[in-house]
Amino acid sequence: MILIKNIAVLTQNKKREIILNGSLLIDKGKIKALYRRGTALKEAGKEIKIKKIIDGKGKVVMPGLINAHTHLAMTLLRGYADDLSLEDWWQNYVYPIESKFTKKDVFLGSLLGLLEMVKSGTTCFADFYYYEEEVAKAASLVGLRGVFGSGILDLPTFYFKTPFLALMLAKKFLANLSEKKYSSKKINYSLVKGSVAPHMFQTTSLKTYRKSKDLANKYNVLLQTHILETKQELEYSLSKYKKRPVEVLNQAGILDKNSLLAHCCWISKREINILAKSGASVVHCPVSNMKLSSGVMPLPEMLTAGINVSLGTDSACSNNSLDMFQEMKTAALIHKVNKLNPIVANAQIILDMATINGAKALGLDNEIGSIEPGKRADLIILDLNKPHLTPLYNLVSHLVYVAKSSDVETVIVDGKIVMEKRKLTKINEAKIIKQIKNRYSKIKI
Ligand SMILES: [Zn+2]
Known part of the structure; x- marks a missing residue:
């Protein structure tokens, strides 16, 4: 006691x-x-x-602070590629170097990220990447709580070559967690929860999104994804589906209270209403959005619509830190200047996003927050x-x-x-x- x-x-x-x-x-x-x-x-x-x-x-x-969106292993790439647009940053720098990553890199990068998170007051986080069992192992060794998702996309990665294999690995991760196959005498995985993590519109087909949601439903876990981070993503959706991304996911039956959407910088009023009805949560990542010049999420509008908005850093490769105190201050300031209104996003709203809203977004508000x-x-x-x-x-x-x-x-x-x-x-x-x-x-x- x-x-x-x-x-x-x-x-x-x-x-x-x-x-x-x-x-x-x-x-x-x-x-x-x-x-x-x-x-x-x-x-x-x-x-x-x-x-x-x-x-x-x-x-x-x-x-404890709740970081509702990150990719811990990418802490290894902190400061590796700065001052670039998201497309240039991801296609020409991150994706090529990640293709050389190994399971051990994922473990070590996650450990490093965890050290930083503990030292900056984060006690729970949502992560998705590859070899996610290594991220969960690192978190369990350090003693943090988390929701972990094996990344799913149609492009080949260092972890899988096809979306079929990505889904298989994601399913195996969830099955192993539910059957307690990772637990050992040395490592206790009791603070680990699984999730399903389709990547983003340009890399993940609607078919793969649908299968990801089926998997999430099967295990009754969260589906976390990136959405409307950039204008290019919106244009991609309009050209491919003739609809905006939230409309596409909603019509495919993918949005509900078990959905967690990171970014939403380019969301429309209509999409905000759809999200509010669906019960899905959103993660705001202002520092990463500012650094990659992606855009500004309409936080006041989303809060007015009654959407549960949490806070996250995204990876240390686009932030470049995992410091939730820094994230809180930035979240408060960006909306004041964006709206030329000091009343929006007051300190209590921001603190809620980093604590109780984060817990709700991860389905853990009965336990923490x-x-x-x-x-x-x-x-x-x-x-x-x-x-x-x-x-x-x-x-x-x-x-x-x-x-x-x-x-x-x-x-x-x-x-x-x-x-x-x-x-x-x-x-x-x-x-x-x-x-x-x-x-x-x-x-x-
Ligand atoms: Zn991300």
């Missing part, structure tokens, strides 16, 4: 309550109790055996005793506009401490960084 005492608790519960001097009791992976004042060491007259006490004076505990008794204990503790966080008028505003990932001191996932005093507890960070530097860095410093 862990007790976190004398701490400000940003609950993100329905009332968005903030408890200024609270305590949290964590037991068997869950938030057992939330006390509103001071320290509580007794419950129902019984002495509670506390294994660890964390004194939270001058600190805040909040739900807020601090409430009975939910799994996925939490982060930030130290507020910093010059840049002083003075303090509004906690939510500070977390979105000022806090840095380096302010995250402790990370707890499913009740287990995965980082304490900025040191990872389950894995040797220095050893992994050394290995990656030796194997990949072009410039040795």
